[in-house]
Amino acid sequence: MPTLNDYKGQVPAWCPGCGNYGILKTFKEAFVEMGIEPHQFLIVSGIGQAGKFPHYIRCNTFNGLHGRTLPVATGAKLANHEMLVVAVGGDGDCYGEGGNHLVHSMRRNIGVKLFVHNNQIYGLTKGQASPTSSEGMVTKNQPFGVLSEQFNPMAMAVALDCSFVARGYAGDQEHLKELIKAAVRHKGFSLVDILQPCVTFNKVNTYAWYGQRVYRIEPDYDPEDRLAAFEKALEWGEKIPIGLIYRKHRPAFEERVPVIEGSPLVNRPVFPDAMRERLRTTMEEYY
Amino acid sequence: MLSYIRKTGGYLDYTIKIGGEAGQGIQTIGDTLARVFSRSGYHVFTHQDYMSRVRGGHNFYQIRLSDEPVTASRGKVDILVALDRETVLAHEEELSDIGIIVYDSAAFQEKQDFPQFLDVPLLKIAIESGGGKITVNTVATGTILGMLGLGIDGFIEILSDTLRKKGEDVFNVNRKAAFGGYDFAVRNCPRCSFALSLSGLPLRNMLIGANEAIGLGAIGSGCRFYSAYPMTPSTGIMLYIASKAKEYGVVVEQAEDEIAAINMAIGASFAGVRAMTGTSGGGFALMVEGLSLAAMTETPIVIALAQRPGPATGFPTRTEQAELLFALHAGHGEFPRVIFAPGSPEQAFYLTNKAFDLSQKYQIPVFILTDQYLADSQWTYSGFNLNRLIYRNYRLTEPDLEGVAEYKRHAFTETGISPFAIPGASHHLVVTDSDEHDEEGHLVEDGPTRIRMVQKRLFNKVPLIRDEMAPPLVCGDSAPDIVVTGWGSTFGIMNEAVKTLSLTTKIAMLHFSEIFPFPSNRSFDYVEFLRRAKITVCVEQNASGQFARLMRTETGFEFSGTINRYDGRPFMVEELIGELSAYIERL
Numbered sequence: 001m002p003t004l005n006d007y008k009g010q011v012p013a014w015c016p017g018c019g020n021y022g023i024l025k026t027f028k029e030a031f032v033e034m035g036i037e038p039h040q041f042l043i044v045s046g047i048g049q050a051g052k053f054p055h056y057i058r059c060n061t062f063n064g065l066h067g068r069t070l071p072v073a074t075g076a077k078l079a080n081h082e083m084l085v086v087a088v089g090g091d092g093d094c095y096g097e098g099g100n101h102l103v104h105s106m107r108r109n110i111g112v113k114l115f116v117h118n119n120q121i122y123g124l125t126k127g128q129a130s131p132t133s134s135e136g137m138v139t140k141n142q143p144f145g146v147l148s149e150q151f152n153p154m155a156m157a158v159a160l161d162c163s164f165v166a167r168g169y170a171g172d173q174e175h176l177k178e179l180i181k182a183a184v185r186h187k188g189f190s191l192v193d194i195l196q197p198c199v200t201f202n203k204v205n206t207y208a209w210y211g212q213r214v215y216r217i218e219p220d221y222d223p224e225d226r227l228a229a230f231e232k233a234l235e236w237g238e239k240i241p242i243g244l245i246y247r248k249h250r251p252a253f254e255e256r257v258p259v260i261e262g263s264p265l266v267n268r269p270v271f272p273d274a275m276r277e278r279l280r281t282t283m284e285e286y287y
Numbered sequence: 288m289l290s291y292i293r294k295t296g297g298y299l300d301y302t303i304k305i306g307g308e309a310g311q312g313i314q315t316i317g318d319t320l321a322r323v324f325s326r327s328g329y330h331v332f333t334h335q336d337y338m339s340r341v342r343g344g345h346n347f348y349q350i351r352l353s354d355e356p357v358t359a360s361r362g363k364v365d366i367l368v369a370l371d372r373e374t375v376l377a378h379e380e381e382l383s384d385i386g387i388i389v390y391d392s393a394a395f396q397e398k399q400d401f402p403q404f405l406d407v408p409l410l411k412i413a414i415e416s417g418g419g420k421i422t423v424n425t426v427a428t429g430t431i432l433g434m435l436g437l438g439i440d441g442f443i444e445i446l447s448d449t450l451r452k453k454g455e456d457v458f459n460v461n462r463k464a465a466f467g468g469y470d471f472a473v474r475n476c477p478r479c480s481f482a483l484s485l486s487g488l489p490l491r492n493m494l495i496g497a498n499e500a501i502g503l504g505a506i507g508s509g510c511r512f513y514s515a516y517p518m519t520p521s522t523g524i525m526l527y528i529a530s531k532a533k534e535y536g537v538v539v540e541q542a543e544d545e546i547a548a549i550n551m552a553i554g555a556s557f558a559g560v561r562a563m564t565g566t567s568g569g570g571f572a573l574m575v576e577g578l579s580l581a582a583m584t585e586t587p588i589v590i591a592l593a594q595r596p597g598p599a600t601g602f603p604t605r606t607e608q609a610e611l612l613f614a615l616h617a618g619h620g621e622f623p624r625v626i627f628a629p630g631s632p633e634q635a636f637y638l639t640n641k642a643f644d645l646s647q648k649y650q651i652p653v654f655i656l657t658d659q660y661l662a663d664s665q666w667t668y669s670g671f672n673l674n675r676l677i678y679r680n681y682r683l684t685e686p687d688l689e690g691v692a693e694y695k696r697h698a699f700t701e702t703g704i705s706p707f708a709i710p711g712a713s714h715h716l717v718v719t720d721s722d723e724h725d726e727e728g729h730l731v732e733d734g735p736t737r738i739r740m741v742q743k744r745l746f747n748k749v750p751l752i753r754d755e756m757a758p759p760l761v762c763g764d765s766a767p768d769i770v771v772t773g774w775g776s777t778f779g780i781m782n783e784a785v786k787t788l789s790l791t792t793k794i795a796m797l798h799f800s801e802i803f804p805f806p807s808n809r810s811f812d813y814v815e816f817l818r819r820a821k822i823t824v825c826v827e828q829n830a831s832g833q834f835a836r837l838m839r840t841e842t843g844f845e846f847s848g849t850i851n852r853y854d855g856r857p858f859m860v861e862e863l864i865g866e867l868s869a870y871i872e873r874l
Contacts, residue, residue, distance in 0.1 A: 010729060039714045044554065047721070055720075055729050060710035062557055063720040063730065064550070065580050071547040075554025075562065076710075078538045079512060083558070083711045104543040259538050266559040266709060268536060270509040271678045279507045279673055282531065286493045287326060 002037050004028055009056040014049060019170035019196030019207075020117055024056055026173040027115075030180040041084035044073040046098065048090035048124050050117035067097025070105045073112040080266040081111065081254040084184065091118040095131040095151050102153075102191075106162040108253040109188040115180070116153070116191070117170075119198035120205045127201035137204055153193050154233035158226065158246045164190035165229070165246040169214045170197065171207055175242060182244065188252040195240070210240070217243030224248070298355045301481060302363060303431060306347040306378060307370030309340055312424035316368065317348030319428050321494055323441040324352045325667045328488030332357040332779070333665040334857065339519075339603040345373045354488060358631065358666065358779030362859035365481070366434060368427055370394075387478060389430060391423075405434075405476055412467035417460040425461045426468035433472025437483040439465060492667040497657055500632035500671075501591055502527030504639025505563055506535040507676055510589070512555035512562040514540040514548045519603050520659040521565040521593035545570040549577030549588070556586050557719070559682060559709035561643055565591035568610050569600065575617045578652055582622035584719040585697065585705065585744065587646035587653075589639070594658040596855045605855030606660035608775055609829040611837065614654050615803055621741070623649070623749050625756075626803040628656040630778020632666050634800050637675060644677040645755060649748050650707060656802075658828065660857040661776035681707065688713040695726040699739060703747025753804040758811040763795030768874055770817055771867060772846065773826040774799040774834050777858070781826055784863040792871050795820075799834070805841040814842045822870050824848040826863065 007028040014020050043054035047066035054061040064072045073087040094116045122128040128141040131151035138145045157165040164186040168176040183190035197207050229246035305313050324331045332351045338344035351357050363383040369375045369390045391409040392398040407430050413422040450458040502524050513528045529539040542548035552562040581588045596607035629635035642653040694715035698705045710717040718728030725731045763785050773781050778798045785796040817823050825835040825846040830853040835846050850866045
């Protein structure tokens with residue numbers, strides 16, 4: 001069984017008090033409790049403070065480009081669908097630069113678990129608005145305040161019939177841990193949006209701000225009721241729900257690709273013994 | 288002017304052109320005829336010219352057949368099949384001395400009395416056979432075979448192969464239509480003197496296009512993942528691999544955009560399978576960021592870049608060779624890459640295999656640069672030699688890693704090549720980063736590590752890669768007065784032009800298909816070969832002479848002349864001969 005020590009990665013370069021520490025700690029605990037060994041999964045991350053996440057854990061890592069976590073993760077999952085593939089990025093990464101990939105990953109229902117560190121601000125580039133920044137928020141780069149409407153990832157995910165839609169909060173780690181486990185166990189694409197205070201640049205959405213608003217979704221809530229889920233997804237402001245907002249049972253993309261039925265592509269010989277013979281037969285089609 | 292193209296009493300060399308609107312079945316007629324000829328042992332070259340539309344407009348399909356190998360299209364046409372009036376207007380001038388135009392006066396609502404016109408009631412025969420307008424193709428194909436005197440058995444065999452699965456009725460109607468057209472031509476074409484025969488030819492030839500050859504080369508090289516976004520003229524590669532997906536175990540994913548396409552391929556490759564993507568210029572522009580990612584993470588990838596004229600959307604269905612320097616310089620940062628530019632489907636097949644091998648061996652991106660002309664051309668061969676394929680697996684799997692105490696994805700080695708483990712295949716972790724990283728793959732910012740990593744990726748690998756590159760192909764005179772040089776798809780055209788001109792001139796051809804890293808001149812000093820000639824001409828399908836510029840950059844050699852074509856159309860053999868003759872006159 002793995003221990004927390006097996007997950008000891010590099011020393012994080014995040015600001016003291018960053019919400020990411022809570023996510024990191026909770027993630028490690030969840031994986032240890034699920035008995036997953038570091039070599040048994042892959043984290044694909046993007047660029048931003050969240051992009052550094054896999055370096056602070058011990059695991060197979062592809063720290064790719066800004067916004068491109070999901071296509072890399074999709075390719076990896078299709079090459080080796082028996083491996084757990086996790087994607088990690090920030091709000092800029094997943095909702096800005098990589099928006100198109102998010103839409104199509106939900107459509108595919110590829111078995112990738114996406115954890116979005118959503119701090120409603122750009123941290124790495126030092127404090128510009130993100131797609132989830134609230135309308136009117138003034139930054140150095142948005143001196144007249146954010147003019148675009150705040151992006152609502154939960155509502156979009158429900159609208160796209162995403163098979164697992166959840167929101168967590170870095171300040172409620174006990175709750176977040178269970179969400180992470182549920183997302184990992186889910187078959188198909190999981191989106192977990194994690195509210196994460198940026199103590200350096202976001203002076204609006206602070207621990208105190210979230211603390212007053214965030215509430216755990218009621219136990220009798222039915223996440224399989226899509227209309228109710230849509231209503232829940234629209235809740236923002238005075239009250240912000242955290243928990244599983246929507247779930248839809250549908251086959252994962254990798255279960256529907258006939259080519260990979262049986263064994264993952266990666267386990268098959270690169271050059272099967274009968275390769276030349278088979279090619280000869282295929283070449284016959286050109287006569 | 289054309290007398291030197293067709294030998295009198297030597298070999299047989301005919302050109303058939305089928306023209307009409309998109310949707311009239313031009314491609315079906317062309318493909319079927321080409322297959323009948325190649326199966327009969329003839330050598331065939333086909334090329335297509337089509338507009339960016341699904342219906343209407345003017346398209347044509349040109350077939351050249353000979354009892355000698357042919358590698359390009361001629362300008363003169365011996366049988367022009369005009370499915371619409373526009374075809375007559377556009378191509379009447381191309382008719383050879385013995386040329387005949389096949390048309391249907393009922394469809395044209397106009398009868399032509401000139402002797403070179405053969406009025407064939409295509410639609411009437413189709414209807415009498417029990418088919419409708421859709422069967423006109425079959426009648427036309429039968430008609431041409433009747434004109435050529437080649438017999439109809441080969442055609443009936445193809446109809447049987449393709450149509451019986453749609454039902455016996457469909458086959459019978461088409462069989463009748465084929466015979467209808469055939470018999471009509473045999474009875475009513477006194478001027479037809481083509482007289483093809485089946486004697487003295489090898490049993491059969493293989494007929495294949497470059498896109499299919501690349502697809503075949505890919506599946507034959509262990510490609511397991513192909514992600515792309517459809518874009519002319521590269522789409523054929525994806526369609527081909529998709530048609531073999533089940534049989535060869537290849538996941539073919541149509542990505543949401545080209546950015547996703549290349550990143551998916553990189554993800555699959557990192558996870559341990561051979562992966563490829565394909566696109567054209569505009570799509571490749573979106574892939575550029577991913578190209579740089581593949582380079583930094585040292586993840587192998589093969590990219591088929593099928594060129595078409597730009598900038599922007601340009602001529603979507605036409606040809607150009609204007610992305611050589613784009614492919615060469617694409618991507619932020621400095622990193623090694625390989626560029627192949629096959630000149631024929633055969634070269635495309637072997638170079639695709641080499642592309643996979645080198646990309647895996649050196650963990651680098653490798654390009655296969657083609658263009659619309661090559662992608663949509665078909666050539667005949669006796670067959671490909673499968674024993675020439677390189678089957679070497681470079682990835683470390685569980686047994687390779689057993690007993691290894693420590694694994695570092697980007698370990699420093701003498702060659703710069705770090706052993707590449709499959710993530711999840713062992714207890715070792717495989718870590719990489721698009722940021723500069725250390726041997727383990729973790730993000731770093733220190734200068735000394737950066738220097739060693741740049742040296743590893745670039746300086747250690749490049750000399751080794753350069754040694755893998757074959758020198759240009761040379762043919763013709765060994766001490767030529769004039770050397771014609773080109774790269775990629777102009778191979779066949781230059782080959783024919785040089786062959787013809789060599790009857791009267793000391794001429795040779797240099798053809799580069801392995802372009803970058805620019806091949807060393809150790810085994811063949813091509814620069815010296817060029818220097819000794821009086822005239823050196825670089826032929827390119829682009830406006831600015833990109834290869835000539837690369838040659839100057841890499842070797843300091845400057846061509847004495849250039850022939851550039853950039854109207855989106857390929858050279859016909861006569862056209863290139865004409866252009867070269869102007870240089871020869873100066874000798």
